[in-house]
Amino acid sequence: MDAIDRANGLLQLYTELTLAELPVGAEVFDAHTHLGEDIDGMVGDRDELLAIQRAYGISRSFVFCLDEPDRRPCFTAANDRTIAHAGAASAELLPFVRLDLDESPVEEATRCLDLGARGIKLHPRAQRFLPDDPRLEPVFALAAERRVPILIHGGRGLPPIANSLARLLDRHAPPALIVAHAGIVDLAAMARNFAGRPGVFFDTSVWSPLDLLDLYRLVPPEQVVYASDYPYGRQPNSLLMAVRTARACGFDDAQVRALLHDTAAGIADGLEPPAPGAPQGPTELSHPVTFLRIHQYLTMASAMLWLRHSSDTYGVVGLAINACDERSNGHREQTEQIRELLVATRELWDLASQTEDDADRRRAQRGAFRLVHLASVLAVTHAA
Incomplete structure (x- = not known):
């Protein structure tokens, strides 16, 4: 118990430090959270997520299910749970429908959007597809037609995907595409294809602060949204890392506020995306x-x-x-x-x-x- 108490005390200490480092009165929007139970044993609990959000000034979040044991067919049961969770906290949780391309993706997306889903979540690693899969064409077309954002996994476990994703986006552009995990699977090519392209965003849900430093030097601040990846990403770690790396790259208060809240809130509210400026941040670090x-x-x-x-x-x-x-x-x-x-x-x-x-x-x-x-x-x- 001494070890647990000491750890909890340190986490509380860094909670206070993190909140003190946010711009005064800053709101936070978390663009990437999960609820449910993953086949890997990880659990996202609604009450825990809401308690975290309220403790850290996170006013809203995009939420979707995990890779659930009962995901077949079509993620229907898991998507229904996500929509129900969001219905119980409608001002705080904005539900996305998760799709499996093997199982009626357009029909499931349409069903959930009609029930109140606010976007679409795609996970090419878990569901074993790539952006050049022709079955994605009608999904992106539906998102463009219904004016809802898509969030796609861009982290570990994939081959390079940036070029094929760009070609898909040229044919069917939803109002917003969020590349999760800072696009680290293919970051250099992601930046070549999407830096400066309105409507494409990268979320900050990564483990290494070095990945964020590299993202900020390649992608304009207007294209970055804060994300925790709860329950995999936790507080105060996630917020502290996002803010400190942004400050290290010279973000001012307005840019930090946009990263933490305003850009993702604009996506949620259907606003026109901001015009991207220029990336900022050092190309080299001098480190002890x-x-x-x-x-x-x-x-x-x-x-x-x-x-x-x-x-x-x-x-x-x-x-x-x-x-x-x-x-x-x-x-x-x-x-x-x-x-x-x-x-x-x-x-x-x-x-x-x-x-x-x-x-x-x-x-x-x-x-x-x-x-x-x-x-x-x-x-x-x-x-x-």
Whole structure:
């Protein structure tokens, strides 16, 4: 319990720090959240999501189901649950219909849009298709006709998709296309095709702050929307990473407000997309080696926690803690903050290794993952 209490205390401390770093009175719109139960065991709970949103000033969010065990046929049952969840909090949750191209996608999309869905969610990795699949043509045509946005997975697990997605968009342009996870699957080509193109947006739901720094230098601020990817992405990590990386790239208060709320709110309300300006952000970073070492070890630790290793068999958290102890780098205060997070991480991971109950062990591992991620965000953004 000491380890859990210490971790919760740190998360509360960073909640307060994160809220203090937002522009005064800033609203937040989360463009990427899930409710339901995924086949990988992850659960998105409506009451938890609403509590998080209210605690962090998140006024609205786009919400869709996970890759549910009862997804067949057509994601019908899961989509119905999403619409029901949104109906119970209609001012806060805006439902999207999730589609499987193998199972009547246009019919299911039409049914859910008629029931109040506000957009379409596509996941080419989970549902095993690519943007050059001819079955996508009528889906994009329907979105263009009904004037609803599409959000498409653009993260891990795919081959390059930017060029084929651009060709599809040339034929059928919905009012907004949101490429999830900053388009990291194909970011350079995404930027070549879409930077400066009105109506195409990228959401910030990634693990690494380095991905956001690269996104901001390639894509105009007007084309970026904040997203957490709840329940995979958590607070305060998600907001802190988005804001700190934006500030590191020179975003002013108006640009941060747009990233956090105004651009996504415009998509939700059917407004004309803003005219994109120019990307901003450095093409190179000068970073203290100490922070680079810490980030390297924490990337290793994160992968192990994500894969549910029962313990830190390689000792990478210990290596990161030792890197924090270097005293001549001129960043002692910052490395002490990171060290505090990592000591709590090690305690939680040790607790997980001693816990027999599967659910309790997973909770401890996920808590350790959140602390590792916070430490990694600090390691990248303190100096940036």
